[in-house]
Amino acid sequence: MTSRLYPYYVVACLMLASALSFLDRLVLALLIDPIRADLALSDSEVSLLVGAAFATCYVGFAFVxxxxxxxxxxRNAVVVGITLWSLATAACGLANSFGKMFAARAAVGVGEASLNPAAYSMIADYFPTERRGVAMAIYACGASMGGGLAILLGGLVVQWAMDTRPCLPLMCGAEPWQIVFVVIGLPGVLVALLFALTVREPPRRYAPSEAEHPPTYGEIWxxxxxxARVFLPxxxxxxxxxxxxxxFSVWGPAYFMRLHGLSPAAVGLLFGIGYGGFGTLGVLLGGMICDRLHRIDAPVVVTIGAIILQAPLFIAAYLLGSTMLAIISFVGGMFAASMVAGMQxxxxxxxxxxxxxxxxxxLYGxxxxxxxxxxxxxxxxxxxxxxxxGPMGIGKALAVTTAGALALAMILIVAGRAGAAALATRLQGAQPDGA
Structure with a gap:
């Protein structure tokens, strides 16, 4: 493989790892109702499995x-992380109580905390500034493809498990949702092996004025x-x-199954097309627009445009009574929202x-x-x-959450835009030619 193409191979491997992480992270969203029934949980308790269990350890180990x-x-950080989160996902399939599921989800968070810090740093060292927009968009496709794949494959595997009640080794009599976790989790170990054998550690790019040694905590602070006036907003x-x-990633599948009567397989197809297909196109379009703008604040400009596009589409999707119109609005919202993925x-x-x-x-993660x-x-x-x-009010709850969150996002990002442009200009000016 030529030296010119190799950086794109590395980005493709990182994208595969990202897709795998979102597959393992979000497949639980498709399994909410069967898990809730089998473990006798409320929606609030399920939300702790989806969110707090994962997020607490993700946050703690992100800094590690x-x-x-x-x-x-x-590279080694990514290899360790993929192996851990894949095995932990499979362990979710062995859980038969809230406590065991919580512990397994926490371990998934520990493993996935490795990926973004390593990927952001590697891509920045493999690509000069003027080509990072597309490179980061390719990496970010892992989120849209992985999210779509999680629901698409999850829907198919759930339907298969429900129809056939397969007897996996050591898991005869297991519930379909338990089989899904094992079938989806274990292949990740092979991806970790691929990364270990074929990805090289890139040399670090340092600015002329930058010391070539890791920063102290004091320097970071x-x-x-x-x-602070830039980072806070x-x-x-x-x-x-x-x-x-x-x-929408966590509760969207439950919304369409509860209020619009879609089957798991139908929801899988919807998310596979919307999140995996149109979402991936949105990610790539956002990256291309960013690079073509030739502006230091191009990522922020693309983000603001994406917020304006997605807000009415998502809110309409959660409140419309027509299933077809809700699906169309939802897919459009996912397309617009995905444009932000590479920008962050x-x-x-x-x-x-x-x-x-x-x-x-x-810190950002x-x-x-x-x-x-x-x-x-x-x-x-x-x-x-x-x-x-209760459960049938999930659409209204999603509409309120989305409207409030996007309004606050717009206000804060617009407020921080000028300061971010000034800081980026100052840092880029210190970079060597071609960096």
Whole structure:
């Protein structure tokens, strides 16, 4: 493989890892009702499995892996992470109580905390600034493809397991949802092996004025403190975008099954086409627009446009009585929302010195995960349980969560735009030619 093509091969491997992580993370959304019935849980308790169990450990270990990324090899961090989250996903299939499921989901969070800090840092070192938009969009396709694949494959596997009641080794008599976790989790070990054998650690790109050694915690804190007027609105604004995104990822399947009567297989097809197909097109379009704008604040400009497009589409999808119109609006919303996927990574890179990218990605991932998985599923479930008459009120709960989150995201990102552009310009000016 030529040296010119190899960086794209690495991005493709990282995209595969990202797709796998979202597959393992989001397949639970398709299994909410059978798990809720078998383990006798409420929507609020299920939301803890979807969100808090995963998010707590993801947040805690993001900084561990972020520091590892800045100090040591990034490839090995990814290999360890993929192996751990894949085995933990399979372990979800062995759980027969809330406590065991909570522990397995927590282990998935530990493993997945490795990926973004390592990927953000590796891609920034493999690609110069002017080509990072598309590179990050390709990586971000893993989220849309993985999310769509999770629901598509999950729907098919659930239907297969329900129809055939297969007897897997050591799992005869297991419930269909338990089989889904095992079948989806174990292949990830092969992806970890592929990464270990074929991906090389890239040399780090340092600015001329930048010391070629990992930053101390004091230096990271000083960078954050000096630029607090940039990081606070930008990171918080993107976090509210995550609230909207995880709300539809977690509760969207249940909404279409409960209120529109779709089967798991039909929901799988809807998400496979909408999230995996149109979502992936949205990610790539966002990356191409970003690179063609030739503006230092291009990621933020694309993000603002995506918010304006997605807000009315999602709200309409959750409130429309017509199944067909709800599906069309939902798919359109996923397309617009996915345009942001590569932009958030490009934004973090542009606001971070090279030697701090691992820790800055960990910090960003922490903020977004707390909001997206730690808050969004539970807030939506609480609204449904206590304000909108229980499980059948999930559509209204989704509409309220989405409207509030996107409004706050728009206000904060617009407020931080000028400061972010100034900081990115200052950091880019310190980069060597071609970096």
């Amino acid at each position: 892996f972020g520091r590892w990324v800045d100090l040591h090899g990034r 000083q960078h954050l403190r000096r630029n 930008m990171f918080t604004g993107y976090a509210f975008l995550a609230v909207s995104g995880y709300a 990574a490009a934004m973090v890179q542009s606001l971070s010195p090279s030697r701090m990218r691992g820790m800055m990605a960990a 922490t903020v977004v995960t707390i909001a997206g998985l730690g808050i969004a599923p539970t807030v939506t479930a609480l609204l449904s349980d206590h304000l909108f008459d």
